[in-house]
Amino acid sequence: MNxxxxxxxxxxxxxxxxxxxxxxxxxxxRNPQAxxxxxxxxxxDTVLIYHSQGQSAxxxxxxxxxxxxxxxxxxxxxxxxxxxxxxxxxxxxxxADIKASKKFDNLALIKQGRLSTIxxxxxxxxxxxxxxxxx
DNA sequence: GCCAACGTTGGC
DNA sequence: GCCAACGTTGGC
Numbered sequence: 001m002n003x004x005x006x007x008x009x010x011x012x013x014x015x016x017x018x019x020x021x022x023x024x025x026x027x028x029x030r031n032p033q034a035x036x037x038x039x040x041x042x043x044x045d046t047v048l049i050y051h052s053q054g055q056s057a058x059x060x061x062x063x064x065x066x067x068x069x070x071x072x073x074x075x076x077x078x079x080x081x082x083x084x085x086x087x088x089x090x091x092x093x094x095x096a097d098i099k100a101s102k103k104f105d106n107l108a109l110i111k112q113g114r115l116s117t118i119x120x121x122x123x124x125x126x127x128x129x130x131x132x133x134x135x
Numbered sequence: 136g137c138c139a140a141c142g143t144t145g146g147c
Numbered sequence: 148g149c150c151a152a153c154g155t156t157g158g159c
Contacts, residue, residue, distance in 0.1 A: 007157085031142075052157055095158080114141055114156050 002045045003120040003135070004037065006062075006082070007052045014044075015060040016051050018084045023065065029116055029132060030076040037117040040077045041068055046135060048120070049083055057091030059127075060084075061135075090132060103127065 006026060008014060011077060018024055029038055041047070045064040050058060062082040072078035098104055104127075105111070108118040 009157085056158065112141090113158075117158085 002042070003048065003125050004041060004045060005048045005058070005118045005120055005121065006051050007050045007116045008054045010051045011053060014051060015087050016083065018049065018060070018062060019087055023081055023083045026080045026082055027071060027077055029078065030074070034115055034117045035076070035078045037119055038068055038080050040119065041080050043067065051091070055091055056095035058093045059091050060087040068089070093128060093131060101127070
């Protein structure tokens with residue numbers, strides 16, 4: 001079981017939309033590096049949903065269902081289905097929190113600000129658990 | 136809303 | 148294949 005982070009602009013599609021929809025197909029990721037991350041997602045993996053607008057923060061959890069597949073409408077994009085798990089009452093961990101910890105300067109979220117899907121290392125997950133997140 | 140950083144496109 | 152011009156993302 002692996003952990004990933006998926007960024008989204010809440011004005012376009014936010015955690016509240018996922019709450020309503022229960023299951024959604026993540027689409028429109030075209031950056032080759034981000035597409036590779038999507039391709040490596042497997043059923044049962046956990047996806048931390050991150051809002052990249054407003055207060056930049058992890059706002060909820062989803063899990064990967066079904067299998068990832070090419071987008072029939074867009075050869076550069078790749079599709080993965082996410083199922084809603086939970087929405088945090090408060091943004092759980094903000095970008096500012098992560099930066100302030102000084103522990104994750106090498107995390108793609110910090111280092112490659114524009115990468116929209118990221119595989120998360122165990123060290124980061126452990127840190128989140130320490131902060132009280134049950135994963 | 137601004138703009139820096141970065142990704143993509145297209146002409147050569 | 149290089150790189151200038153352009154477009155987009157995301158933090159502030």
